[in-house]
Structure formats: structure tokens, C-alpha cells
Amino acid sequence: MTQTIDPTDLPTTVHAFLAAHTAREVDAAARTFTTDAVVTDQGETFRGSERVRHFLEHAGSEYTYTTELVRARRVDERHWVAEIHIDGDFPGGVADLDYAFTLDGDLISELTIG
Template sequence: MPDIPPAALPAPVRHYLDAHRAHDTTTALASFTPDATVTDDGTTHAGTADIAAWLARAYTAHTRTEILSGGHCDDETHCAVTLRLSGDIPGGEVDLAHSFTLRDGLIYTLTIAPA
């Protein structure tokens, strides 16, 4: 699947990525359904309270920069992006695949794994 420009990604994905980069928990959470799940590093976080706690930990765990290095959508509800993270993270740099499932115009599932 060819990459698409970031502006062509669905609005909830763009809003989440922008809010996450800005460490804006309130805006990031507004991108998710109330019953959403996020799976990161093998752990699943369910519901907005659990996702908010995950975001808070993610924002403070490391100092890093994120660069969107690719993105595509298989259909209207399934999109994936690759982010290159660099900074004081283990190994100094990592590419992470973010797979999104959308429902009712919001993120229903987000799975993050090494690309």
C-alpha cells in the first residue's frame, strides 16, 4: 500500500498524533471512543482512564522527538503510520508501527509495535 501524506490521514488519527506530539492528554483522549483500547509494549490499556494513565507515563518516560515516516489506510476504518522516535530511549532510535481501527469517527483500537 503506498504512503499517503499526513494531511490525508483520517482526522482522529491526525488529531491523536498532533496531541501526542504536544503531550496534550485531553486532546489525545478526545480522539478515542470511550471503550477504546491501546496495546503498547505488549500491554493493553482499556477505556479512557487507563489510556490517560498510559499517556501520562509515555509523556514522562523519555525525552524524544517523533517523525512521521510513513502512513497508509487499507480502507475507511483501518490505517497505519510509522513513527521514528529518537532521544533518550533504549537504543537511541526506534521505528514504531501504529495500527489504528476507527469506529464512529474515533479511534477504537491502537496497537503500537516495532516496525
């Protein structure tokens, strides 16, 4: 059952990823994923360490934007959702996205952004 939680109650790994990704610290963000992780963003899927790193290096790199963690949900002990508000110079200028995480221990095994 999905439960709304305080965003500060998201797992440490999720917070570490969000902070590193926002700061564009690719190495730190990459360390939060399993070696066989899968990331899906804008209909494109990135599988494995090399492709996830490619995603981290290039996602949104052509734009300037700010992010705000506005809400969070716990689906179960492995599945968490961070609702992120993005404001920037990309087409449309504003977006609200769900970052749906699947954790394998202390690492992210799957991330779907939509």
C-alpha cells in the same frame, strides 16, 4: 488491500491524536478515543477511558524524544497505519514504530503500537 498514502491523507482524528500525543496534551489526545477504546503498547493493553488516559499520561514520559511521521498506509476505511520515527534518550536511542489505528466513526476505538 493495504495502500500506501501520503501522510497528510490520514484521517483528521489520527492527525489530532498524533499532534496531541507528541505535545503531551493528555486531554486533547484522550478526546480522540471512544469510551471503550483499547490501546496496546509494548505488550501491555489498556482498556477503557481511565486506562487509556493512564497510558497517555505515562507513555514515554521518562524520556526526551522527537517524532516524525514518515509514512502512512490505508488498510480500509476503518484501519490506518502511521509509521513514526522516534529519536531520543531512551534505550537504543532510535525506533521506527507502526501506530495501527481502528476508527469507529470519528474516534479511535483501537490503537496498537509496535
